Amino acid sequence: MTVVDTSIADQPRYDCRDAYVETLAELAHEDHRIVGVVNDSVGSSKLNSFRKAFPDRLINVGIAEQDMVGVASGLANGGRIPFVSAASCFLTARALEQIKADVAYSNTNVKLCGMSPGVAYGELGPTHHSIEDIAWLRAISGMTIIVPADPVETAAALRWAAAVDGPVFIRVSRMSVPQVYPDSYTFEPGKAITMRAGNDVTLISNGTVLWRAMVAAEQLAAEGISARVLSMPSVKPLDVEAVVAAAEQTAGIVTAEESTIAGGLGGAVAETVVQHHPARVSILGIPEFAPTGSAGYLLDRYGLSPEGIADTARRLVS
């Protein structure tokens, strides 16, 4: 069990794809209905070991995303539980209509796993960045959207998704992160997790940015600013109650995420606050087609470092 503390930035880092493939293999052993579906993305989804263990149950349709999601819908019609694993940029952009019509509107039991989302591909540039995926899928009725923050949450979200009947989108981070949850963590949709109590300002985050928000809260605490940190893995459905409580009880909310500032977690929080308890909200994310740079550089550039998040929080409460 890992206890969250001030040294989180110095703890070992993990690529969540490893937890993904390990969990998927466990689930496949437990339930014969589970299959993988890929667009040639065996290596980039780290599924080589899965293919070795279940050669018939890793369906590779080739570089063909529309077909990949349609095939997954058909597999679900036949009683299978397909886990579609593909780079999030191609999965969500190229197959968006299939996600809408064949998965969400048809209410098929398809799990969409967006690998290497956000700016994980760094220098490969905006064609390969997947910062729009959350906004696109949030607009689709019936879709559950989960952005896990560490390997424990990735595994827990997968287990939950396998057990429920219906469409789920899970982002699987490539950019390494420390473990922020205890091993006993279980995922619950529509629920925020209070990572740190506080009453001056609220930081709401998920995915690769959550640990950075936690470090930011430590920095703020040293200055006497008490920051509440809410982990919000479930972007849809959102924990409306926790957001409204933050709006009521603290001076403002900072959202921080590895996605576009339009329509992502920040958008979801802002929509909620405006309708239930108007409050000051600052949205941190990627506001443009990013220039060339590593993933870490880009997060820093857009204020998604601990220092950047703390700065925004300071401005909000001052």
Place this chain on the structure above:
Amino acid sequence: MSKAALSVEHTTMPLLGRLPAHSSRAEQVAHIAEAARQIRIQDLKLVYHAGAGHIGGDFSAIDILATLYGAVLEIGPETVADPERDRFILSKGHVAGALYTTLAAFGFLPITELATFLKPLSALNGHPNRTKVAGVEANTGPLGHGLPIAVGHALSAKLDVSLRRTYVLVGDGELQEGSNWEAMMAASQYQLDRLTVIVDRNRLQQGATTKETNDLDPLPEKAAAFGFAVVEVNGHDHGELLDVLSAVPFRPGKPTFVIAHTHKGHPVSFMSNNVAWHHKVPNPAEYQQAMTELETVGQPRLAVSPRLDKELR
């Protein structure tokens, strides 16, 4: 006669159901022909009284639908949720009216429910919805979706070592969508020989011929090059359709591609092969004439044979 809003008075089609399994081929062909005739009459009433629909494409596809549900598919109202049922996926979802009428003719939904077609809150939307209508397998409407879904289902059957079959009906204009060709490559790669793609080859799309728009020919050669066993039939000949659709797989290891040569609006004289009738609604005089033709022909007259169709190329 004057046009009235769609109501239960306009749902007078008899419940046709399936013939016993031991019926002769001649009995089956006659049954399909009568089913197709009744489905067309009912579909004409739906479109006329609802004031909307895609009658051209409906009439192009009804002989194929009647053949599948009347004598080919191992599926019925009592086995609609059986995991081992055959699957039929209507990819050209805009002919939902034809599908609903066919499903009603074979007992999947009450014939009187057709009176709700396109009305507020009806389950019978302009495009089919699997969560609302028994017998619908996929929510189609946007084109190029059904074939990938069919490939996925055929893959599930192969994984299950099941003999259940998958049929998907696509429009020919729809084949301009690239997703179909992605799916055809996968079907061939996975040797899905219990998958049958039926192309409603009426050569007309929304506003023009396929040839004028984005020509698909040589379609048989293209499908063969993508690894399919290709068969061409007269899509209005119930005997040909029955023989071909019952006989799959034609080649072990290969999926089947049936090019069904059809005419939009068939067999109504002024609708047949006329691009204007993609989604036109007949006026009272046109309705009366179409109804008279459908009621008096007995067996639908064939407006075109495949041979003639080839000559038109």
